[in-house]
Amino acid sequence: MELLVFLILFPALAALVFCILPNGRLRDTIVVLVSAIIIAVTLYLFVMFAGAGTVYFDIESGMISQIMTGLEIIISAGLLYLAAKYRQYLIAGLVVVQLGVVLYAESLIQETAALNNLFIDPFSIIMAMIIGIIGSLICVYSVGYMRDYHTHHADMPDKRRWFFALLFVFLAAMFGVVFSNNLFWLFFFWEVTTLCSFLLIGYNWGDEQTRKNAFWALLLNLVGGLGFACTFAWIGLTDPSGGLIMMDTLLAAGPAVAMIPAALIGFAGLTKAAQMPFSSWLVGAMIAPTPVSALLHSSTMVKAGVYVIVRFAPIYNVTMVGYLISLVGGVTFLLASGIAISQSNAKKVLAYSTIANLGLVVACAGIGSYAAVWAAILLIVFHAIAKSLLFLSVGTVEHKIGSRDIEDMTGLLGRMPKVAVMMIIGIAGMFLAPFGMLISKWAALVAFLDAPYGFILVLLLAFGSAVTVFFWTKWLGKLIEVAWKPEPLEVKISNHEYGALVPLTVLMVAVCIGFPLLSSYLVVPYVFGIYGMTATLGQANMIIMVMMVFMVLVMPLTLLHFRKDRKILPRYVGGRPATSDMHFKGSIGVQRPVALGNYYLANYFGEQRLSHIGNGVCIAFIALMLAGILLGVIA
Amino acid sequence: MITEIIFAVGFIILAPFIGALIGGMDRKVTARMQGRVGPPVLQPLYDVFKLFEKEKAVVRNEVNFYIFSYLIFVVFTGALFFSGSDILLVIFALTLAHAFLILGAYATTSPYSHIGAERELLQLMAVEPMLILAAAGFYMATGSFAVKDIALWPEPLFMTIPLLFVGIVFVLTIKLRKSPFDLATSHHAHQELVKGLTTEFAGPTLGMVEIAHLYETVFFLGLVWLFFASMPWVGLLVVIVVYFLEILIDNTTTRVRWQVMLRSAWLVALVAGAINLGVLALL
Amino acid sequence: MSYITKSPWIIHYDGSSCNGCDIEVLACLTPLYDLERFGIVNTGNPKHADVFLVTGGINAQSEAVVKNTYEQMPDPKVVVAVGICACTGGVFRECYNIIGGVDKVIPVDVYVPGCAARPESIIDGVVRALGILEEKRAKMAEKGGK
């Protein structure tokens, strides 16, 4: 138990320290130190609890709950102040309503001597490792990145103390989310993540657009928060004894009882996981410094959203609500992937791909069968690693080449070989066989096929994954399009940035190779614990996968052979002589550069067009779901 | 296990020759349709052997790595298929192989190859859904993804998933690089993209691409055959008819723009998939 | 045994010609002559080609292109100059912009005279070129073997 409390409190306390420490070497060292401690403790947690199944911890909740309520009121007051100052009346209204609902619900529920407020099970461990290891690495990376960031944006006020404090509060809150069994607690941490993301997105507060995006993110997440808060009202009204406030009791009660809260929490999860129609906040959040994006996308925030949905997956199994949630996820997967085709801004591509992949997780969780949950958890893991790696490498590249446009990354493999290779590994991990995501996609497909009416999801997945292949491959292509050997740009990448990039790359490869272990030690016990059966890759398929991984890893060795005694021919530019750096002799003897651009097909896969469709369809599904619940409540 | 390995090895050894024979017949029939005599039936083999007689010349050394990987993974795909493995894995391996081919074209950093690569990507995107849906259809019809189980299914699957069969035949045109869908690169001479995707591949590098293509042809015809696996001879007949149809289409149509290709391929996949899988799911 | 003579692929470049020879080259592909009988394919891509057919003389504009195209072809390769213009400059020889026949720019292996060269003689020239191609290949293999 101490471990859990430590993981929640330690980053929070560290955050206090960062509020005070000035910029400088000392702070940087402490950031690295704190991150290292978090990683170490997370690993220890894994060792301690990996085989232990589900363990509950009794904590006297009275006092702590009151503190949480107090903090919630303070946070609300702060948000109200900001909302009033910037005339965000909608937000102000939501904050008030939400607080009202929560306080009302609390008054309904007599605080029983609630026990088992904290717990840990294999799924929590997986999430904790994602938060602890990836999140901490991102913090380390931030040290180097933010230094560069402020040299690039010299006119901005340097609020780095604040920044690091928030990062660690974020991690603390995420640990809280995954360890809480008491839904009140979970909700508290949930709201803290909303707040942190709001503040981090608005890091460059002086900028009008930044403020707008930050408030937008806040608004949408508050809508979700309201859905979550309604759960408490429902619990308060149906079961004043407060037993259902415990997640395990609620889940054990089964769909007959828990359908309504599951739907409400699912709704909250959809907002936080940036599913259509709420996806715009995550895209807007790109305006924040890159480590923030990395954090939001890989280990925190959106992962909290899918976490609760996957938690409630058993309730969704073979229900209308679950199916509708699945459809929202499936449609989001297809359309967000489509939008990614039309984007040349690397961060936006990553954003849409995150939205898409979370859609897939949500689709699996909504189906809620054992195979689907197995796939969903694996997706979460692979996505977290690959996405953080990609964001961080894009961030580094952006600072060195001064652009985050994929077109400007042409031939990056020549200019920044190391970082480019990491990026390539990240991209390959996102969509290529035999790497992680693909295994999960395979599993998802199998799960959909076995579900009733799953064939619609199969259709969405089939088209969606085709689209995915398109936009990732063309990005990969840009990276390897090296025309000549240019000046290396890698000389001045800070150790902190490497300190995060290298472990993440290693982790990526390790998880791809070692995923059978991951599956059998953590995912399978969790799934088995709930359903009494589990999905795995058959042994024959496992062998094939391993063979493919091996082949892909060995292939680059052939370069040694192909480097030898080849004659190098000039490239073909319609018969005109071209130099080795791809300038050709145009008409009247003028040298012109060859410019190679990718296809973006904006007329067909445009952001506007597809997000309108997606929003419309998903709003319809969600409305249907909420209407269904309302009917349920009335009846 | 042993039989599976035998099948895989058999494929690896025999497929290029069978593929070459098919390719030779293709050229012969095409020539006859145009009122010509045409090359010898073994011409595709001569072509490949010739390419390996040529100088080892490249635009960039790395290109060979991608192309070699392409070849290896195409062979792997086919071997998986003919040894009766999971059909989804087969499809994913094929996608990986094609990703390597496309990367090889990108790596040349040449304008014609670049556009060829983009178009090949479009082709990949056009075909992928149909392949996955066909796999889904096989699963829904037989309850297994294993090609072995599908092949041993007592009834012809064509009866249960006829629309998916039509869809596969449709995308076959794209996969075999036949007109009107030979956007990325074509067997026919003189086109606006020079040779598109393969423009910068010379000698042995091109040879590898050609061999891969032979393997691929056999693999795809195998996929067509799978719909009739319970009646092997009928299946063979269907394969011949389908391939003849492809040649006919190849010779009677002109190339379309990518929009038409993508739309039509997706439409076919959507209609075939939705109706056929839907009917299977609801029955 | 060598396969290069069984599958010679051609690239055809039309220099400063009157297009008469150009049309004759294309005529070789028609059913009447059917070059593909010999496994010949008109690739239009120097990287794939073994035989370089040039029609017309070389002028200041086409000089660079002919050179570049020749350079791009992997060994072994042969050049066939088709038509009297390609052989010597022909009727355009005295023009201010004409450099001369193809052999002023790249080495030519076979000369096919005629104005325009008849398809039969073009095919004849290509088949003659195959012998040279085979010789070159043998030489190359020998050098590689050493």
Ligand code: SF4
């Ligand atoms: S040889 Fe005669 S037909 Fe041929 S290009 Fe010259 S002028 Fe024209």
